[in-house]
Amino acid sequence: MIPRPHVDWFALAPELMLLGAMGFALIGAVLLPRENRRDFGAFAAALGFAGAFVYAIVIYIHTPDVHSVIADSVRRDRFGALAQVIIAGAGLLTVGVSYAQRMRDEHIAEYYALLAAAGAGMCFLVTANNLMTLFLGLEWFSISLYILCAIDRELEGSLEAGLKYLIIGSFGSAVLLFGSALVYGATGELAFNRISAAIGAQHLTGDALLVAGLAMIIVGLGFKASAAPFHMWTPDVYEGAPTPVTGFMAAATKTAALVLTLRVLRTAFPQEAHLWTVAIAAIACASLAVGNLAALVQRSVKRMLAYSSIAQAGFMLIPIAANNAIGGRALLYYLIPYSVMSVGAFAVVAARERELAAPVTLDNLAGMGWERPLLGVAMCTFMFGFAGLPPTGGFVGKFYAFSAAYRHGWTWLVIVGVVATAVSLYYYLAVVRAMYMRPAAELQLTPTPIAAGGSPPRDALLQTSVLLALGGTIASFVAVEPLIHVAKQAAAALPF
């Protein structure tokens, strides 16, 4: 009889919820009449994300210690559980934003099935504890996202975005896989903690194969987090993909990639910290520079937000580079406001897109703050949050990220971050200016006939999602204390 490893099914509950949701949505796609598929799919996906959200919280509460789940290939700990909460929350908001997206009914149930599948992959990835599960999780959600980007065939650029993402993404995955192979070759181990143990036991520090493999893993993960100089796909894909998908990618993909980066570097390669801290800091600076500079000259809001997300990745790499407990805390805390702000900001863009039936630019945002008070106030808050101004969680997040770098002794990195923040104010506030300080009469695009008979009806689900994101942005500022405590406990699961 083949010995079977003990499986802690409860630890996999978030993934299983989402996989179940995916299955239901797919069955609905086949069996239900066309007009019911949208509701059914959205409902199934929402239920799946809500279930994953709740289960992840329950796992967080009931996992004070670290457990291994399937023969040490997956970890059950608070670090992963908190990341799952963030991913599931972003997914739930995305379902609300997607509901009224004008997409043909034909494949709408598959859309929600893929969304749930991508969420499941990310939830799996953040708990991965060996190089195999790492790659598995990465491909799992990436393939789902490739299709999601291209799913709206009527949207100009959607197919192109999907194809570009597929090709470049495969390239990135290949680099990651090759790096993993090199590390395995050097150490003979797959599990993160055993890699570290093997490096210690066999005195492999500085081994050429090992460090080359490490470099490639960093590149592969940096690609998924869309950090510079692996970022070039980001603006094209973000712009071409359906806007709710873009929001989901900006929030959840980045969360998964960054959280896993911290886990793998900290668990598998603590002995190589002298190399990767510098590399991550350099990548952070490159991302800050490229993201901020390119965002300055964009007119398209989606493209501007894409570059802004590159810059934000740079900000969130700072605490990883700091390689200390306060850095882990800062990253996990910052991801909470960052992910809700991302989904929220793209949701506002989606709403405007639907109103105008045209891509949103800074010019045709004019007057939106007065026409749509809720969306206007929310967008302002998100922009303030990205720029790191109170009263948003972005303020506290940046503060903690910088203090982590300062604690590490890298004052120069803090200075780079502060300068980047100052530059970023220009384009974030440009959005506020466009929405409030220009009369709507300046609108360059006449609204299409859809809006001719009055503005389109309010989209209650989207507005609810935006409201929730707004609430999250401000609540993460107000409730700093409990959230930092949660992040601290989560970061304690890593061996700092």
Added chain:
Amino acid sequence: MIIAAWICLVAPLAAALLITLLGTGISRRAAAYVATTSVLGAFAAALVVFAKLWGESPSTRSHPSTAWEWLTAGSFHVGLRILVDPLSVFMMLVVSGVGFLIVAYSIGYMDGDDEERRYFAYMALFVFSMLLLVQAGNLVILLAGWGLVGLSSYLLIGFWHDRPSAIAAAKKAFVMNAIGDATMALAFFLLIQHRQTLNFPDAFAVGPGHGWLVNLVALGLLGGAVAKSAQLPLQTWLPDAMEGPTPVSALIHAATMVTAGVYLIVRTHAVFEQAPRVQELAAGLGAGTLLMAGLIALVQTDIKRVIAYSTMSQIGYMFLGAGMGAYANAEFHLMTHAFFKALLFMAAGLVIHALAGEQDIRKMGGVGRLMPVTRLAFLIGSLALVGVPPFSGFFSKDSIIAAAMSRGWYGYILFAAALVGTFLTGLYAFRLFLIVFPGEPSPFVREHLMRGSHAAGMEGAHGADASAPHDHEVHAHAGEGPFSMTAPVLVLAVLAVIGGWIQFAPLWHPVSDWLEPVARPLAEPTSTQEALASLFAFLLSLAGIGVAWLIYGAGRWRVPKYAFAQRVLEHKFYFDEAYDLAFYRPAVALAKAFGRWIEGPIIGGSIKELAAAVREAGLGTGRLQTGLVRTYALAIAASVAVITIVFVAVR
């Protein structure tokens, strides 16, 4: 009890938010009632807190309460924390009690104004801010309350925003206060850095042996106090602030906000006691202000400005008391002053209201015959202000003067100044009363009051927006105003008479006993000193009243003519001109020079260059973005190569 304190704090805020959010969904009258009810609720809650605290033993009367902890770093807590202790309850009662009467009075005063809702939202916001200030349990909340009262004061002074003078006055008040806010904030930062805590009273417990630090902190706090309380040298904003509606002057610029400086000194007395020179400076500034303001009040011709200078002068007494360490006496005078000064303002408001917004006393005369209730109220207020027994000012002011006697030679100088001040008080207070009220009605008064109506009144008062006509009913009191206006005035008149009786220093002193656990007094005058001070003060104030009567009442003496003195006083000792010359003009000249020689060629040029470079860099990054997959793959491949080679090289 703590819950009552929170209700007291939150009720006015809720009213302000409600009126703001409902917008036009609420009638003007309803907005007024919402604001009034909320302040009444706050007063009731404050009474409950007071009753509960009264029942406790004096040593345990201090209850901090934290609603929500924002940030914790070790032992350093930042949160929404209030402190209920005898001092804060005392202030809560004064603020919400007098505040209620004044907001109720506003219902009649503001009736028919186009923006009544905005007015009442601001008033409720102000009461909330003031309560936040006095209930604050840590430095951050105190600073927040301090800033918010400044903001609401700015909004209310400039309430009639179509009058350029109101806007200018609001700006002036804000700028003057900003100086004080800045020094106070700096003092707080020093304290936080030194004490590592924000919480009262630990934050102020600076032990001995920190000479320069504690002096710096005390100076910073004093800067905040003199700005908010319109004392030398930051006093010039208060007279201009009279551009606001009269109830605003009564509430903010007489009864509550301007006395916040006194509260601050009493609250932070532990710091001042470590810096005795600075505390003496506070007393000296108070004495200087009370003399200066008393002199200027002699020549003012605007009814509200006379009262404004008298406010400045009376706060000078409170500063003198607090600076001498007679904290309870200063707070006691703060309370009685709130009664009689609010009374004077509101009685003056009745006159202004009846005379279609006219504030020039040269046009008034003989108002009393047509407005007997107002005359009585004003007379009571004036007697209380001057300190004639048994009116309230007598009890509170004399104990401050007596306290000065117990503090050595410096005390005697201040004592002398305070006594001269009582003479001036008698003179200017009765000059005002005798010009405005007794005698035959002047033609101007006759014209307005004999008609028995003031239909055109509010339009005249509110400047240009006379477009909306509204018919006031003919009031029964020949123009003395509706019941909602006269009733608060009468209540305050009663308080101005009996409010002082709760403490008569030689015999009974419940106020001092009540505040003793918070601020132990440094000055304890003997009974002889009390008696002497009272005697001198009484005689001198009678002399002041007598001179006023001889000049303005009986007409026996003529107004003495000293052209130079008159010119100096009419220009308020040239403070405005001096500040203009010393700060405004050089600043403008410097700014222009900078603009011409530095900003344009150097900074502007470099910014332009920098902006162009950044833009160029941005476009450059954009050019790398070819849209071609092979470029992207190449970038990744190149970076893999670079990182790998670097890693292998430096491993």
